[in-house]
Amino acid sequence: MASQQAWMNNLYTNTGSSSFTDFLRGYAPEMLPDGREALPAPVGDQIPHATTIVAVTCAGGVVMAGDRRATSGNMISNRDMEKVFRTDEYSCMGIAGTASTGIEMARLYQVELEHYEKLEGRSLSTDGKANRLATFVRQNLGAAMQGLVVVPIFAAYDERIDGGRIFGYDVGGGPYEHQLYHSIGSGSIFARGSLKKLYRENAAPDEAVLTCLQALYDAADDDSATGGPDVTRRIWPVVVVITADGYRRLPDEEIATLVESLLAGRMTDPDGPTAPLR
Amino acid sequence: MPFPYASPEQIMRDRAEYARKGIARGRSVVVVQYADGILLVAPNPSKALHKISEIYDRIGFAAVGRYNEFETLRQAGIRYADVNGYNYNRKDVTARALANVYASQLGMIFTDSIKALEVEIVVAEVGETAEQDQIYRLTFDGSVFDEQGMAVIGGQSDTVATRLKERYRVGAPLAEALDAALTALTEPGGERPGAGQLEVAVLDRNREHRKFLRLSGPRLERLLADATPAATPESPPATPEGGRKPPPTAPEGDIDTGSEPPL
Numbered sequence: 001m002a003s004q005q006a007w008m009n010n011l012y013t014n015t016g017s018s019s020f021t022d023f024l025r026g027y028a029p030e031m032l033p034d035g036r037e038a039l040p041a042p043v044g045d046q047i048p049h050a051t052t053i054v055a056v057t058c059a060g061g062v063v064m065a066g067d068r069r070a071t072s073g074n075m076i077s078n079r080d081m082e083k084v085f086r087t088d089e090y091s092c093m094g095i096a097g098t099a100s101t102g103i104e105m106a107r108l109y110q111v112e113l114e115h116y117e118k119l120e121g122r123s124l125s126t127d128g129k130a131n132r133l134a135t136f137v138r139q140n141l142g143a144a145m146q147g148l149v150v151v152p153i154f155a156a157y158d159e160r161i162d163g164g165r166i167f168g169y170d171v172g173g174g175p176y177e178h179q180l181y182h183s184i185g186s187g188s189i190f191a192r193g194s195l196k197k198l199y200r201e202n203a204a205p206d207e208a209v210l211t212c213l214q215a216l217y218d219a220a221d222d223d224s225a226t227g228g229p230d231v232t233r234r235i236w237p238v239v240v241v242i243t244a245d246g247y248r249r250l251p252d253e254e255i256a257t258l259v260e261s262l263l264a265g266r267m268t269d270p271d272g273p274t275a276p277l278r
Numbered sequence: 279m280p281f282p283y284a285s286p287e288q289i290m291r292d293r294a295e296y297a298r299k300g301i302a303r304g305r306s307v308v309v310v311q312y313a314d315g316i317l318l319v320a321p322n323p324s325k326a327l328h329k330i331s332e333i334y335d336r337i338g339f340a341a342v343g344r345y346n347e348f349e350t351l352r353q354a355g356i357r358y359a360d361v362n363g364y365n366y367n368r369k370d371v372t373a374r375a376l377a378n379v380y381a382s383q384l385g386m387i388f389t390d391s392i393k394a395l396e397v398e399i400v401v402a403e404v405g406e407t408a409e410q411d412q413i414y415r416l417t418f419d420g421s422v423f424d425e426q427g428m429a430v431i432g433g434q435s436d437t438v439a440t441r442l443k444e445r446y447r448v449g450a451p452l453a454e455a456l457d458a459a460l461t462a463l464t465e466p467g468g469e470r471p472g473a474g475q476l477e478v479a480v481l482d483r484n485r486e487h488r489k490f491l492r493l494s495g496p497r498l499e500r501l502l503a504d505a506t507p508a509a510t511p512e513s514p515p516a517t518p519e520g521g522r523k524p525p526p527t528a529p530e531g532d533i534d535t536g537s538e539p540p541l
Contacts, residue, residue: 111364
């Protein structure tokens with residue numbers, strides 16, 4: 001009860017910023033994932049890692065998709081993990097790297113955006129959101145040096161330009177804005193090669209969704225840590241579309257149809273669609 | 279200088295009287311259940327100073343009284359909800375727990391401080407079904423009332439509540455519930471506040487993620503057009519015969535702007 005008392009008083013005197021993490025740092029710092037504790041030995045491959053995420057801009061918005069696999073070294077530790085998170089009505093983030101750290105970062109980031117919005121009565125600007133996430137990544141730098149690396153990708157619908165924007169990060173923070181498309185994670189090299197050839201500027205959102213699915217398939221094709229569509233278990237990639245209408249996660253049935261047509265195409269042409277040479 | 283003696287009963291009575299007067303000076307706020315959730319309506323010309331707010335996924339907040347005081351309560355409620363939702367799970371944040379936090383804080387301030395908070399608040403939570411909806415009304419002394427279907431706070435709350443009860447129907451659609459709320463908030467024969475004079479929000483159980491939605495601009499205007507009573511021919515004659523009428527509701531609460539209270 002005594003702690004409850006101190007906490008309520010703290011609530012009443014806290015009239016500072018609208019940041020949830022700043023508030024938490026004063027009230028309950030132990031709840032923050034600050035990466036303060038030094039590990040006896042780097043953990044490296046022993047804990048689950050999340051892999052490939054792709055994001056592309058489309059007409060009036062942005063599409064993000066992620067595979068479902070998590071790996072610990074050579075072992076598949078999770079087949080149906082979700083690595084793309086809704087952060088608010090007009091933005092989302094995907095994570096690559098240490099799964100646990102990434103999930104916690106996404107959860108905190110979601111509260112951070114919402115907390116600001118509720119207290120201030122307005123949403124942060126897209127640049128403000130991207131910068132805030134950079135701070136989160138930088139705060140994890142100590143842990144990253146010990147092997148708990150997590151690198152997010154952030155995508156949002158920006159009403160000022162009536163279109164989508166994509167931001168990338170490195171372990172030290174960022175953000176780096178990417179025009180058109182971006183990919184993170186172990187399969188990102190292959191996904192990016194695929195995106196480079198299949199990306200069409202101002203494509204309709206459903207076209208952009210196909211581009212993402214093709215890129216993820218190409219990543220899974222060449223990277224062992226990226227999971228392809230699991231037809232037997234019916235586990236499909238997570239795909240979200242953000243436009244002026246807000247955040248929408250595509251239902252599994254819709255993705256199943258798209259993936260099945262993609263697979264049918266690959267049966268005759270295993271390397272997927274080709275880009276015109278001239 | 280010796281203090282004149284005042285009995286504890288007298289002190290508490292004076293404090294309650296002071297708070298009650300302050301709260302009655304503003305305009306009423308109506309919180310009412312409708313078919314898809316809970317509707318919150320406040321006559322409020324200010325676009326910046328809100329009387330209605332979102333607290334969490336399923337929880338809304340409405341308040342009357344002194345703006346700086348209920349704004350502090352609102353922010354505390356958001357911090358409380360966000361800390362608990364982050365620490366446990368989003369499902370673990372409930373209106374009941376929040377109402378208890380508010381009640382203990384209000385009660386403590388009422389007994390310990392020289393001045394009670396001049397506020398009355400409603401904490402509403404929309405459930406999966408209408409039976410699970412909850413509306414809690416809290417007064418300046420920390421009393422909690424578990425309201426059924428509707429709550430009216432501030433201003434001439436008894437009169438407004440009586441008018442609301444006459445019009446209110448359980449399971450009414452949104453437009454009808456808004457009509458009932460506006461009828462209750464308008465003095466008989468008075469003119470209804472327009473979209474620019476109203477702050478309206480819903481907790482809609484059919485929405486995904488966050489149930490709270492502020493209705494404003496064209497959306498509110500359309501809804502107000504739907505909410506105009508069918509018996510419109512009756513109301514025009516009322517205005518000319520009365521000539522130029524005083525404002526339909528109590529004068530805009532100086533209490534909200536934080537300026538000097540009237541003598």
